Amino acid sequence: MADEQTPGGSPTPPPEGGKPTAPPAKPAAPAKPAAHAAPPKPPATMVSTPWDSELARELKQRFGDRIGELSTYLGQNFIVAKPEAAISVLEYLKLEADFDYLVDITAVDWPKRAERFDLVYIVYSFARNERVRVKTYIADGYQPETAVNVHLTANWLEREVFDMFGIEFAGHPNMTRILLPEEWQGHPLRKDYGILQQDQIWVQENLGIESGQ
């Protein structure tokens, strides 16, 4: 338990969560890069290049300004869509472009940002052997539409996102926790939830011990 010293409330990652994608973002390097005397600071934003392909053009044409950038980073393509357009994009990809396999749904918390969460859908096409990420930026409290009606896989994946991040999906058939107990307070993968933090009351009531640690 090497970093027992870093107490509950303050999660370690650096405060300046520069946007993971190209747009504005202050050129703010992390304020305290761990303990190591720094090698040259890495750029604070992801250096992605525009993604140009037939599919990308089709998408741009179809969705216009409802999707933002279409980019490539390390050879992996991703689409940034407006939150309300995400499901239509997934549906379009599934029905028109053979992206029939929803690999994963997950989120990333950027507490400093106005749209606090990245919601990431990864889809794959067996026919094209191609993988695309669909990202949306959503604010805390925003309820994105569920993807269950497009891909059944989304059911458990969205429940996990809800469990871990507290993002509620509108229209989901069973929006309950999946890994943690139903009565648990808090959403552990949010950055303001410390690593040693837990629902003490739940632990005391259900396990009959002072602390689970």
Place this chain on the structure above:
Amino acid sequence: MPDQTFLDSTELVINMGPQHPSTHGVLRVILKLDGEKVLGTECIIGYLHRGVEKIAENRTYAQFNPYVDRMDYVAAVSNGLGYCLAVEKILNVEAPPRAQAVRVILTELNRIASHLLWLGTHALDIGAITPVFYCLREREEALKIFEKYCGARLTTHAFRIGGLLYETYDGFEQDIKEFCDMFLPRVDEYEELLTTNRIWVGRLKDVGILSADECKEYGVTGPVLRAAGVKWDVRKAQPYSGYDKYEFDIPTRQNGDTYDRYVVRMQEMRQSVRIMRQAVAAMPEGPIMGKVGKVIKPPVGEAYVSIEAPKGELGYYVVSDGSTQPYRCRVRPPSFVNLQALDRMIRGGLVADVVAVIGTLDIVLGEVDR
């Protein structure tokens, strides 16, 4: 007033697990039954949740490496490979050829070990007592090679970001060759016990069918998908670690029932031997560690990298904010996603088949719950 002359046909709800030998861990399934017929199931998971993804955000990249072994502890080497590849991707480095060859050998050996444990316990669930002893006997040989290579049998931590920490020991190639020579006839032996066994076939044929379209709907991958006739394997579709250099087939079947999944996994073990033989025969010389600094500090960015784990597509979505710790490390676990299809597979079946279907999904609860 219902007709009292017949047996009561109201829905019966019974609880199975979490402490049940056939759920392969702490899976709890609530079964809704009408007599012997299953009307529906509900899985309750999370008993083994350790917050692996949260731990990742509080460890350095290298420190987190051993944790991934504890997810799918039956196939720890595959977990490690996926994680190392993901971090190498955002670092934009590649392991040297020799490291890649050793990685392939150990990963395939681990696939065999994982499939053997599945076969033994699955057969035990169905009521065939003998295979488990044979399977564990051969698995032991595989684990011995892991132990000789890195000192650990299960949670191996065999690979490091950028390559390998340990050079292979003297006689590693010989051990692998001997294992391959020993193992193939043993697979024949298992097949003699089971493949045409009337009870085995009777219990597995047409049980828990999942068609190709349903597999895609549910995101089910691995042997379950291949048994439904989809010729798809990450090792072929998007080769990593030099899998494109080796010749091997993707075994598929058509029906997508429990029996087909059994056949596919048996074939996969033979293919793994094939890959290992080629890798040992053409083992490159050279360094085993790529150009990775002492402090691993990837540039700001993100990547999703997946590999073909014994259970299906195992993916890591790593987000870096330029610090020494992952900003986010999402694991896309094959067991978790595959388990979701359990309800579809068992609905309308018999209660005795529940055990067969849970077994055939080959889930590891450490990975489902993380």
